[in-house]
Amino acid sequence: MTASMRDRIAIVGMGCTKFGELWDKSADDLLIEAALDAIASVPGLRKDDVDAYWYSTVASGHAGLPVAKALKVERPVTRVENFCASGSDAFRNAAFAVAAGVYDVAMAVGVEKIKDSGYSGLTLNVPPGDNTATEVSNPAAYAMLPAAYSRAYGVDPGDVRRALTHIAWRNHANGARNPERAQYASVVPKEKIEKAPRIAGNLSVFDCSGVSDGAAAAIIVRAEDALQYTDKPIYLKGMSLYAGMSNGAATAGVEHASFPEVVQCAAAAYAEAGITNPREQISMAEVHDCFTPTELILMEDLGFAERGRAWRDVLDGDFDLDGAVAVNPDGGLKSFGHPVGASGLRMLFELWLQLRGEAGERQVKAPRLGLTHNMGGLPGEFVSFVGVFGNEPG
Amino acid sequence: MTKTLLAYATYLPHYRLTRSTINAALKGIPRGSGARTVAGYDEDAVSMAVEATRALGAGVIEADHLYFATTNSPLLDKSCSLIVHAATGMHGRAFALDLTGLRSGFGALKAASESGGVAALADLRTGRPGSAEETDGGDGAAAFLFGDGVGGDAIAEVLGSASVPREVMDAWRTPGTSYALIGEDRFVDHVLAHAVQEVVTEIGTRSGHTGTPTTSVVSTLNRRLANSLRASIGSEGGSEAQDPHRENTGYCGAADVGLLLASALDTARAGDTVLVVSAGGGADALLLRVLKDGPYAGGRRPDRVGKEIGYHQHLTWRGEVAREPARRPERPSVAAPPAYRNSAWKFGLTGSQCLECGKVYLPPARVCACGAVDQTKPFSVADLTGTIVTQTTDGVSDSPAPPALAALIDFGTTGRLLLELTDASPADIADGTEIEMTFRRTYAVDGVPNYFWKARPRDRSSQ
Numbered sequence: 070m071t072a073s074m075r076d077r078i079a080i081v082g083m084g085c086t087k088f089g090e091l092w093d094k095s096a097d098d099l100l101i102e103a104a105l106d107a108i109a110s111v112p113g114l115r116k117d118d119v120d121a122y123w124y125s126t127v128a129s130g131h132a133g134l135p136v137a138k139a140l141k142v143e144r145p146v147t148r149v150e151n152f153c154a155s156g157s158d159a160f161r162n163a164a165f166a167v168a169a170g171v172y173d174v175a176m177a178v179g180v181e182k183i184k185d186s187g188y189s190g191l192t193l194n195v196p197p198g199d200n201t202a203t204e205v206s207n208p209a210a211y212a213m214l215p216a217a218y219s220r221a222y223g224v225d226p227g228d229v230r231r232a233l234t235h236i237a238w239r240n241h242a243n244g245a246r247n248p249e250r251a252q253y254a255s256v257v258p259k260e261k262i263e264k265a266p267r268i269a270g271n272l273s274v275f276d277c278s279g280v281s282d283g284a285a286a287a288i289i290v291r292a293e294d295a296l297q298y299t300d301k302p303i304y305l306k307g308m309s310l311y312a313g314m315s316n317g318a319a320t321a322g323v324e325h326a327s328f329p330e331v332v333q334c335a336a337a338a339y340a341e342a343g344i345t346n347p348r349e350q351i352s353m354a355e356v357h358d359c360f361t362p363t364e365l366i367l368m369e370d371l372g373f374a375e376r377g378r379a380w381r382d383v384l385d386g387d388f389d390l391d392g393a394v395a396v397n398p399d400g401g402l403k404s405f406g407h408p409v410g411a412s413g414l415r416m417l418f419e420l421w422l423q424l425r426g427e428a429g430e431r432q433v434k435a436p437r438l439g440l441t442h443n444m445g446g447l448p449g450e451f452v453s454f455v456g457v458f459g460n461e462p463g
Numbered sequence: 464m465t466k467t468l469l470a471y472a473t474y475l476p477h478y479r480l481t482r483s484t485i486n487a488a489l490k491g492i493p494r495g496s497g498a499r500t501v502a503g504y505d506e507d508a509v510s511m512a513v514e515a516t517r518a519l520g521a522g523v524i525e526a527d528h529l530y531f532a533t534t535n536s537p538l539l540d541k542s543c544s545l546i547v548h549a550a551t552g553m554h555g556r557a558f559a560l561d562l563t564g565l566r567s568g569f570g571a572l573k574a575a576s577e578s579g580g581v582a583a584l585a586d587l588r589t590g591r592p593g594s595a596e597e598t599d600g601g602d603g604a605a606a607f608l609f610g611d612g613v614g615g616d617a618i619a620e621v622l623g624s625a626s627v628p629r630e631v632m633d634a635w636r637t638p639g640t641s642y643a644l645i646g647e648d649r650f651v652d653h654v655l656a657h658a659v660q661e662v663v664t665e666i667g668t669r670s671g672h673t674g675t676p677t678t679s680v681v682s683t684l685n686r687r688l689a690n691s692l693r694a695s696i697g698s699e700g701g702s703e704a705q706d707p708h709r710e711n712t713g714y715c716g717a718a719d720v721g722l723l724l725a726s727a728l729d730t731a732r733a734g735d736t737v738l739v740v741s742a743g744g745g746a747d748a749l750l751l752r753v754l755k756d757g758p759y760a761g762g763r764r765p766d767r768v769g770k771e772i773g774y775h776q777h778l779t780w781r782g783e784v785a786r787e788p789a790r791r792p793e794r795p796s797v798a799a800p801p802a803y804r805n806s807a808w809k810f811g812l813t814g815s816q817c818l819e820c821g822k823v824y825l826p827p828a829r830v831c832a833c834g835a836v837d838q839t840k841p842f843s844v845a846d847l848t849g850t851i852v853t854q855t856t857d858g859v860s861d862s863p864a865p866p867a868l869a870a871l872i873d874f875g876t877t878g879r880l881l882l883e884l885t886d887a888s889p890a891d892i893a894d895g896t897e898i899e900m901t902f903r904r905t906y907a908v909d910g911v912p913n914y915f916w917k918a919r920p921r922d923r924s925s926q
Binding site for chain 1: 790791792794795797798800801802804805808809826832852853854855856857858859860866867869871880881882883894905906913915
């Protein structure tokens, strides 16, 4: 039996850089900026008060040394890598350490410097292998989703396409209200999205997340200590990380219209958080919109929409800023790009602002519970994280 | 004991280049008839040899010898016959050997016809733009399985072979170049005509079959000379095999003699004698007596409906024109130890099936989700047909023929596989399209090829 993390820890400070093509900043610059902003966001907290660090990056640094070197701290630093869910997993492990009572104050900090590679997408260092993996680009792997979704639920492909366009349009529209940090902060008309040349299947660049550099950090303490640090802590209600057996796409019946890893992961997090009706109970959600069809399917896998209904709910605006669940109110990966090690913590940063009522013109009305969903991999082989957070204990 | 031919098969790539297209590109005059075959950008001599050998059927597994002949070996020093061996599931005690040079195709045939086993002949023929070698060349492969005894499945019996070697500069290529240099044609005509005459006499004497063979085919680089040499032998049959081969396929280097023999056997009747002559560096000949009416039902038949490509594609696919690559990370170079450990998967497309619950894993898995550990048996999908579950174009991945195509393939088992599709354009595929597996050169890093399997729509290649 596993112990519950519900109301065991709280986030009391956060920092997040601007995301974008930050040619004038190094990975260290971004790390320093996010970490020191997070510390500065907690009145009276000093760098030396942070007992331990969890540092997430996929390809921008090795071991824990970049944090110790950049911040000039003599503390335990653990590097976490779990594909695109690395940032969330850094948070998760820091939360465990604090809940265990080992540390009073821990920081999770995620950094990625993607653009320096010179490639227009994520690059990974793969270990020597037998080179039998089929070479499929990320957009192509996700481009298989819309048709699979249409077939699974008998939905007209044109309706699915309109839903994807709405997701791209809405996330960019939300990002347009976030010029301080978003990579892209302008509204993109639906006609422009529809007319964009396709790069893989029925997807255009507007269906893909951007590519950017960025960093974000969170300060974590025990829930009972939280009010010593801030009068508006954010409490962890439940979280789950699930690494699939890499046979999701091989499972007959699912066939790219659902992500089994996410379904399992969400069920565990909801059970811990006491969520029985996600659509009713959760006010806002930052979800992993790496591609627009991903977000469409996530609405069902996270329980925000009934099976086969997400396309309709999306078009009805149910996940817009003023909808039943405000999804990606900060603009999501669409507007922020995807500096892999940082994205999970960037999602948490928007949740932090929203649940504290500090999201400005993006502010969701009276939110109580928020969710972050962060995942890595490709259809068929995912790691998935779901976290549920609230602004009140109990 | 008399050796017999038990099976034969050919492989011709999906693509063809019409001679009028070549002439139009180079001279602005679209003239010339017929077409040559062109190997796909993801094919080479090894991959085509694998395809032809696989088509021989189950007898390959038991063969004790494998002779792989090509003038276009993708690697030197290393024996590429070992790749053919691994990819065709031959048993682990077979002898595998590479042969090279234009005469190597005949050499492989002769060796297999004497020792038994497989002769796998494959070649790509290139030449300098505007050369006859380019226009009249072709790409393809042929494979033959020889064994013992005249009963049962035997297609033909080996009556004998003969050779008339002549040291002559008739055609040669210097290391590192992609085109042959050719001797003055009237001189070559003179030398080879005499050699062929002598070899025909010699094989009659040696085999005791001195009469004119029912069918004769002659493989030599020059198309006109090949025709006149064939005519000089005086056989009634053979032009129906040789003429369409030169018109629709082209001279296929080391594989040419095999493709000609296969065509001759296709139209032969029981009791016919078939003489196949390789003319070059003198002449070599092999004489067979046909035991069954052709065509042999085992090998897949040519449909000759290849997809036409442009001259620039031909040059690009052969590496003569460097296309701007997509801005993508470098592909991983071939790591020898993992490829060695995973040979059954990489070369044999053999996954595993759990003995406890029956679940199939592609690639193989030691631990099953049901809890069983190391309770598996091999499960190959190389020879299975499958259907496309879902598919997409991929305009982002680097490909010499964009957009790349990817699909999730269902083999009717629990194991599914994400694969690249080849020999297809986006209009050719849809959910539910039937596919078959094909062994391909997926890419090369610093000239070193990487091989794995792709899917292609069924019955697409002009085999």
